[in-house]
Amino acid sequence: MTADATSAPAAKAAAPAARGPRARTTTGYLRYGAGKVGGAVVSLLAVLVTGFFLFRLIPGDPVKTMTGGRPISAEQLAAYRKEFGLDLPLWEQFTDYCGKALTGDLGTSYQVRAPVIDKISEALPNTLLLTGTAFVLYTVLGIVLGTRSAWRNGGLGDRLNTGLALTLYSIPSFWLGLLLIIVFSVGIGPIPGLFPTGGMESGGEEGFAYVLDVAHHLVLPVVTLVAVEYGQTLLVARSALLDEMGSDYLTTARAKGLRDDLVRRRHAVPNALLPTVTLVFVNLGRTVAGVILVETVFSWPGLGGLFYQALSVPDLPLVQGLFLFFASAVIVMNTLADLVYPLLDPRVGR
Amino acid sequence: MSTPDQHGRVNARVPRLLALTGAAALTLTAGFATPLDPAPRQAAAADGDKVLTVAVAQSVDSLSPFLAARLVSTSIHRLMYEYLINYDPKDNHAVPGLATRWEPSPDKLTWTYTIRTDSKWSDGRQATAEDAAWTFNKMMTDDDAATANGSFVTNFEKVTAPSPTQLVVRLKKPQATMAALDVPIVPRHVWEKVDDFSEFNNDKSFPVVGNGPYILTDYKPDSYVRLKPNKTFWRGAPKFDELVFKYYKDGDAAVAALQKGEVSFVSNLTPAQAASLKTQDDIRVNDAPGRRFYALATNPGARARNGQKFGDGHPSLLDERVRHALFMAVDRKTVIDKVFQGHAVEGEGYIPPRFSTYFWEPSDGQTLAYDPAKAAQLLDQAGYKKNGDGKRLGKDGKPINYRILCHATDPNDKAIGQYLQEWWGELGIGVTLNCLDNVSDPWLAGTYDLAFDGWSVNPDPDFVLSIHTCAALPATPKDTGATDNFICDKQYDDLYAKQLAEYDPAKRADIVKQMESRLYDLGYMNVMAYPNAVEAYRTDQIKSITTMPEKAGNIMGQDGYWSWWSAVPADSGGSSDSSGSTGVVVGAVAGAAVLVGAGVFFALRRRATAEDRE
Numbered sequence: 001m002t003a004d005a006t007s008a009p010a011a012k013a014a015a016p017a018a019r020g021p022r023a024r025t026t027t028g029y030l031r032y033g034a035g036k037v038g039g040a041v042v043s044l045l046a047v048l049v050t051g052f053f054l055f056r057l058i059p060g061d062p063v064k065t066m067t068g069g070r071p072i073s074a075e076q077l078a079a080y081r082k083e084f085g086l087d088l089p090l091w092e093q094f095t096d097y098c099g100k101a102l103t104g105d106l107g108t109s110y111q112v113r114a115p116v117i118d119k120i121s122e123a124l125p126n127t128l129l130l131t132g133t134a135f136v137l138y139t140v141l142g143i144v145l146g147t148r149s150a151w152r153n154g155g156l157g158d159r160l161n162t163g164l165a166l167t168l169y170s171i172p173s174f175w176l177g178l179l180l181i182i183v184f185s186v187g188i189g190p191i192p193g194l195f196p197t198g199g200m201e202s203g204g205e206e207g208f209a210y211v212l213d214v215a216h217h218l219v220l221p222v223v224t225l226v227a228v229e230y231g232q233t234l235l236v237a238r239s240a241l242l243d244e245m246g247s248d249y250l251t252t253a254r255a256k257g258l259r260d261d262l263v264r265r266r267h268a269v270p271n272a273l274l275p276t277v278t279l280v281f282v283n284l285g286r287t288v289a290g291v292i293l294v295e296t297v298f299s300w301p302g303l304g305g306l307f308y309q310a311l312s313v314p315d316l317p318l319v320q321g322l323f324l325f326f327a328s329a330v331i332v333m334n335t336l337a338d339l340v341y342p343l344l345d346p347r348v349g350r
Numbered sequence: 351m352s353t354p355d356q357h358g359r360v361n362a363r364v365p366r367l368l369a370l371t372g373a374a375a376l377t378l379t380a381g382f383a384t385p386l387d388p389a390p391r392q393a394a395a396a397d398g399d400k401v402l403t404v405a406v407a408q409s410v411d412s413l414s415p416f417l418a419a420r421l422v423s424t425s426i427h428r429l430m431y432e433y434l435i436n437y438d439p440k441d442n443h444a445v446p447g448l449a450t451r452w453e454p455s456p457d458k459l460t461w462t463y464t465i466r467t468d469s470k471w472s473d474g475r476q477a478t479a480e481d482a483a484w485t486f487n488k489m490m491t492d493d494d495a496a497t498a499n500g501s502f503v504t505n506f507e508k509v510t511a512p513s514p515t516q517l518v519v520r521l522k523k524p525q526a527t528m529a530a531l532d533v534p535i536v537p538r539h540v541w542e543k544v545d546d547f548s549e550f551n552n553d554k555s556f557p558v559v560g561n562g563p564y565i566l567t568d569y570k571p572d573s574y575v576r577l578k579p580n581k582t583f584w585r586g587a588p589k590f591d592e593l594v595f596k597y598y599k600d601g602d603a604a605v606a607a608l609q610k611g612e613v614s615f616v617s618n619l620t621p622a623q624a625a626s627l628k629t630q631d632d633i634r635v636n637d638a639p640g641r642r643f644y645a646l647a648t649n650p651g652a653r654a655r656n657g658q659k660f661g662d663g664h665p666s667l668l669d670e671r672v673r674h675a676l677f678m679a680v681d682r683k684t685v686i687d688k689v690f691q692g693h694a695v696e697g698e699g700y701i702p703p704r705f706s707t708y709f710w711e712p713s714d715g716q717t718l719a720y721d722p723a724k725a726a727q728l729l730d731q732a733g734y735k736k737n738g739d740g741k742r743l744g745k746d747g748k749p750i751n752y753r754i755l756c757h758a759t760d761p762n763d764k765a766i767g768q769y770l771q772e773w774w775g776e777l778g779i780g781v782t783l784n785c786l787d788n789v790s791d792p793w794l795a796g797t798y799d800l801a802f803d804g805w806s807v808n809p810d811p812d813f814v815l816s817i818h819t820c821a822a823l824p825a826t827p828k829d830t831g832a833t834d835n836f837i838c839d840k841q842y843d844d845l846y847a848k849q850l851a852e853y854d855p856a857k858r859a860d861i862v863k864q865m866e867s868r869l870y871d872l873g874y875m876n877v878m879a880y881p882n883a884v885e886a887y888r889t890d891q892i893k894s895i896t897t898m899p900e901k902a903g904n905i906m907g908q909d910g911y912w913s914w915w916s917a918v919p920a921d922s923g924g925s926s927d928s929s930g931s932t933g934v935v936v937g938a939v940a941g942a943a944v945l946v947g948a949g950v951f952f953a954l955r956r957r958a959t960a961e962d963r964e
Binding site: 077079083108111112113114122123174178181182185186187193196197198199200201203204295296297298299301305306309 | 409410411412417493548549551568570571572573574576594596597598599600602603604606607609610612830
């Protein structure tokens with residue numbers, strides 16, 4: 001009874017004390033988060049301005065571009081200039097562009113006569129499907145193989161692992177893609193042509209058959225991307241874990257009698273994740289930008305291909321819109337990474 | 351207590367991991383074995399449907415005939431909509447399309463077209479003169495509708511349809527190109543509902559109503575364009591059951607698809623690709639005379655219509671002897687053999703030989719044959735003598751060095767540029783290659799000496815002739831004109847006006863040849879080669895196909911629908927890949943192997959860590 005009586009006030013007294021640091025941490029986190037988000041907003045504005053002026057430096061008359069070298073009268077030229085606002089002074093074009101960009105209107109493509117935002121939203125799901133699938137696979141593969149490699153570093157497995165990863169990492173993706181097409185799409189010797197040579201779908205399929213068809217088309221580009229990309233994650237994860245390997249807490253964990261696997265998974269890897277998380281988020285930002293070379297080799301109808309086409313014209317509104325979109329994606333992802341750090345490692349953000 | 355508990359959790363985790371891996375593996379197997387479902391369909395397709403699949407690289411800019419400018423789009427429009435008049439596949443002369451007859455009035459200002467009565471829109475309505483009149487009137491009155499083909503109607507005063515079978519076009523001044531109106535005629539009852547022609551891309555609702563040999567049934571940007579044969583097409587329905595344009599952004603991937611049989615036809619082959627395909631069974635390489643000329647343009651001193659001069663072309667190039675000397679020092683045979691690796695024809699006149707009506711060759715005394723010695727003589731005569739270092743000096747006393755504008759994206763430009771450095775270097779003339787991604791800025795500003803130039807020629811040569819007239823010069827130096835190379839020559843202009851008003855085809859051809867002769871003598875456009883169109887198709891999918899010109903011609907990008915309309919499917923197999931059933935078997939085996947592999951891996955892993963666990 002007495003014990004109960006004494007413990008209750010103690011608990012009561014402890015409660016506010018416990019809330020104190022937590023409250024402080026929360027406000028600290030909020031301040032930290034606000035700083036990061038504020039920085040991101042400033043970066044976004046900088047991108048908005050850069051995007052406008054950078055692409056004005058590309059040589060070439062946009063109207064000439066639009067007409068594709070067809071014979072055209074002076075009146076028609078003037079009409080085009082007016083239609084696309086090119087007859088206005090530069091600063092007026094700039095304010096117009098900023099105002100529209102802030103409301104999500106990225107202008108109209110010169111070449112395909114469609115709103116830029118439509119072109120982006122048309123290609124974005126395709127890119128996300130390809131790069132997203134690859135991203136998940138190479139991140140998991142990289143972390144799993146990297147931590148294993150580090151754990152048994154110097155062993156045959158480690159050397160094979162890092163050797164293979166480095167080799168694949170240094171192979172140009174378009175070359176590997178082409179090689180895979182020749183071997184697994186066309187087929188060589190006893191290997192039959194298993195996969196389609198390009199594109200995202202055969203067309204004319206519906207429902208589940210369509211899903212399977214897309215999955216079938218997805219295999220080779222994903223394999224190419226994973227092969228070329230996983231090495232980076234592997235190396236970062238490996239070296240991060242190597243840094244932790246000598247730590248005392250691991251010796252303690254082992255001394256408790258935990259089996260090796262658990263020491264690695266429960267104690268070492270979580271502490272080694274931080275640098276890897278940075279890379280993961282940077283990669284996540286990049287997934288949106290698509291992968292120009294792989295998309296080209298496999299004729300994947302994604303954003304990378306769209307950007308390449310837009311640049312070679314050059315289709316200013318489309319280039320500008322894509323630049324803005326890509327840069328924003330990277331900024332948003334980096335900000336997210338910044339916001340996640342303190343949750344993973346409380347030392348960050350204090 | 352803690353150890354068994356942990357064991358328990360580990361044991362619970364392994365199956366979960368297994369399940370996840372299984373799911374991932376299944377996804378991959380799904381990939382492997384996808385033909386599981388499509389395969390029977392393809393097999394069915396092999397039994398019945400014959401699909402003609404064409405690999406294309408260029409993206410569609412618009413499917414609206416009022417906006418489309420790219421070759422891939424206009425080629426599709428030729429399949430979807432009938433033009434008033436077509437070009438004969440044999441020799442490009444005008445043959446009936448939607449119009450069966452066309453004739454000018456005695457004053458040359460009114461053309462009357464008789465519209466056929468056996469052409470129906472694919473929704474069952476009759477195609478009439480009213481549709482044609484509406485199409486032209488729309489282009490004449492709505493700037494947005496004039497985007498693609500506005501240049502065809504600039505000389506039109508009035509277009510009417512007095513009856514369903516009669517179309518009357520009243521001109522402002524005589525125009526000989528009235529049998530070469532490359533304008534798709536659209537169904538009025540569909541298109542008059544369109545509000546804004548600048549944004550309507552004709553790619554949302556399918557099938558698209560048309561009256562050409564094929565009907566557009568589906569389109570996905572940068573993936574495919576699908577067309578079905580128009581069973582009621584007046585000239586007869588196409589033989590294939592479907593025509594698919596499929597996107598291959600990479601040329602080598604497209605060639606791989608042809609080798610596999612996933613596509614039936616590939617164009618724009620490089621010499622290396624052509625050489626490797628030539629040795630393969632069931633593939634025919636078509637090395638066809640092209641419709642392009644490839645020339646070396648010389649800056650004649652850029653100027654505007656208002657007489658103002660601009661740019662900084664080398665003054666020595668204004669001397670005809672210098673221009674002739676330069677061309678005589680170009681070994682065109684080497685260009686063909688080494689640079690084009692045989693896939694081109696030596697150039698002379700302005701219009702390529704495939705357009706036999708207008709093809710012109712210089713006479714014996716006129717020819718500027720390869721003769722470096724005579725070239726050196728000509729330069730000496732013109733007063734550009736060599737100094738002690740073997741360099742020829744300009745009138746300003748400085749060694750002559752020409753800047754040649756070249757396209758950074760064209761390997762031929764670069765290769766020939768290097769030859770020119772060698773050949774002209776021997777003459778004592780320096781050459782600086784100025785290879786740019788975008789040549790149009792220095793070009794329009796006239797800040798070049800010479801430039802690599804080339805145009806695709808139409809069956810009616812009016813356009814490629816018009817770009818060398820004085821009228822095509824920019825109005826002021828700040829404007830952009832239609833001119834190709836700032837050429838402005840009175841004699842040439844007079845001939846141009848004469849041919850445009852000459853309604854007798856033979857007489858007009860004769861005037862056009864005189865123009866080519868004049869252009870050759872001027873030496874501002876030195877045609878080095880006519881590059882071939884190199885393409886390939888599978889003979890086990892396409893039995894026969896019409897080339898244009900019929901004897902030896904190309905298949906892709908014809909002036910008409912002849913190739914795809916005439917293509918006859920081969921008896922054996924369908925068009926889609928025949929490895930369907932093997933694919934299923936092997937795919938299933940591979941999928942099973944992945945699953946078994948995953949199982950074995952985890953079993954081994956469990957065994958390896960068994961010691962730890964127990």
